[in-house]
Structures are given as structure tokens and as C-alpha cells.
Amino acid sequence: MTNKTIALDQARTAFERYLQSEKHCSHHTLDNYRRDLNKLSAYCELQGVIGVNDIQNFHVRQCLGQLHRQGLSARSLQRWLSTLRTFFRFCQRNQWLEVDPTTGIQAPKANNPLPKTLDADMAGEFVEVQGTDFMALRDRAMLELIYSSGLRVSEAVSLQLQDIDINAGQLRVTGKGNKTRELPVGRQALAALEQWYTIRQQHSIDTCSAVFISKKGQGLTTRAIQQRFNQLTVKQGMGQPVNPHMLRHSFASHMLESSGDLRAVQELLGHANLSTTQVYTHLDFQHLAKVYDQAHPRAQGKDVDSE
Numbered sequence: 001m002t003n004k005t006i007a008l009d010q011a012r013t014a015f016e017r018y019l020q021s022e023k024h025c026s027h028h029t030l031d032n033y034r035r036d037l038n039k040l041s042a043y044c045e046l047q048g049v050i051g052v053n054d055i056q057n058f059h060v061r062q063c064l065g066q067l068h069r070q071g072l073s074a075r076s077l078q079r080w081l082s083t084l085r086t087f088f089r090f091c092q093r094n095q096w097l098e099v100d101p102t103t104g105i106q107a108p109k110a111n112n113p114l115p116k117t118l119d120a121d122m123a124g125e126f127v128e129v130q131g132t133d134f135m136a137l138r139d140r141a142m143l144e145l146i147y148s149s150g151l152r153v154s155e156a157v158s159l160q161l162q163d164i165d166i167n168a169g170q171l172r173v174t175g176k177g178n179k180t181r182e183l184p185v186g187r188q189a190l191a192a193l194e195q196w197y198t199i200r201q202q203h204s205i206d207t208c209s210a211v212f213i214s215k216k217g218q219g220l221t222t223r224a225i226q227q228r229f230n231q232l233t234v235k236q237g238m239g240q241p242v243n244p245h246m247l248r249h250s251f252a253s254h255m256l257e258s259s260g261d262l263r264a265v266q267e268l269l270g271h272a273n274l275s276t277t278q279v280y281t282h283l284d285f286q287h288l289a290k291v292y293d294q295a296h297p298r299a300q301g302k303d304v305d306s307e
Helices: 008-021 027-047 057-069 074-093 120-127 134-149 153-158 187-200 222-235 244-259 262-269 279-295
Strands: 170-174 180-184
Touching: 008 027, 008 074, 027 057, 027 074, 057 074, 120 134, 120 244, 134 153, 134 170, 134 187, 134 222, 134 244, 153 170, 153 222, 153 244, 180 262, 222 244, 244 262
Parallel strands: none
Antiparallel strands: 170 180
């Protein structure tokens, strides 16, 4: 039995405080949790359900069905259900809830599209931004570093000057779950950073130590970098939209293709689970299959003369 009854809104407030103070979730992750729980709250309000312990299994099923009919993708529904499970487990630990109302419920199965990547030549063309002005030097350093070290866009945003050791050719970055990892920095990225630092000094302000700044001397936001990628896609003449995560995916794919060391790629990417990294083995197999189809005489769509 529960020790006390608590309203859904109160439980949500306590849950968000827990995610921030104990789980150290990023703002992006918190926003995702809030959006998912907002959907549940909106449904419960219409149904007159106020207390957490009043939410029943059929409520979750009905809400899931409504969201599906509204066009929410299978992947989004899976995340929504995962958020609810995490939230209700939190409520059970606090004895606000007797039974998890998500028990036995499954979201529609989603296709698992492989992450989009650039081949090595295209990645090289994209990151080699030409020019010697502020924007060109900053953009090249930023792109080279993301591709060189496989950074998430949030990691590039939070990177501080003291986090990069140019002489040692490495950097320290804090990723998901507030976990810190040491990463090597490639030769091209180091050269681009050295050029960028020279012009950065002319626009920096004492209160900002972010590696990548605007002309006003302020650190770039995630949104600003994403918008800049959109502009660079056009400027660099790419045939497809390129976003920061695609560059990270390309890093992972190219590293695995060259080394075959899945564990090393996992550490470089900062993945908590190897299964997350294993998606790149499928990319690597696709590359091998393509080479096979082009090279093996028995794979080609033409007759082969017998000797």
C-alpha cells in the first residue's frame, strides 16, 4: 500500500528535481521528459484523473492509442512509454504508487533506420571550410573537431578552452550522464584550432571561456550550431542536409571501418552500452556488401564466361 496520495503535478515536480539533482540529466533530456509527461498530464486532465495512484493500465493504453491516431511515430511512442515507466518506477520508490500502470503495454514496433553518414571524401569536403575570416576559421575548427573526435553537438557547445591540450593533442569532454572522457584530436583539427585561437582572441571577452564563440564573444548555443550546419550544407555544396550528429555518425563509421575495434569506438563515442555502438557494424557490413557487389564476378548482374 502507498503511504500517501500525491497529485500527478506534484509527483512530476519531484521527478524533475530528481532528474536534475541526482541523475544530472542535460537540458535536452529534461525537455524530452517534460514533453512526454505533458502528453500524459493532458490526457489525465480530460479524464478527471488527478492522483498518481488513480492512473490505471487502461488509461495508459487509451492515451497511447490516442497519440498513435494523432500521428505520433512508433519511435516517439516507444520513447513516451519509456518515459512513463521511468516516472512510475520513481513514484513506486517513493511509495506514491502501488502498481505500475504501464505493465504489459508495448508501443508499436519501429523500423530501425541506420544512421545517415558521409563517406570519407564527402566528410573531408564538408569540413574543409575555405577562408581566413572569423566565421570561416571558427567553422572549420568546429567541424574538424566534431569529425575528428566524434563529439555530440552538446559537447561542442560546452567545450571550454582549458578542456583542450593542443600540445598533447587531446581534449576532455563531459557527455551524457555527466560522464567525462579523454579523446584524441587529429592533426587537421589541431591545425584548425590553432588558426581559430588566433582570431578568437580578438573577439573574446574575459567572462567567456567557451571554445566556439560568436562575433560578440558569447558561447554558441546548440541551436546556433545547428543553424550554422544548415548554412554550411549549402555553402559547401553538399547534395544532402548535414547535421552535427551525421558528422558524429560518420566519425564512428569510418573508425570502425578502419579499425574493426567496436569496444574502442564505444569508448570514443561515450556510449554506456555496447549495443548502442553495434549499429555501426551494420553500416560497415553495408560498405563491405557494396564493395562485394561491385567486385565479385558472381555478384554482378552479367554473365561470366566460363574458362
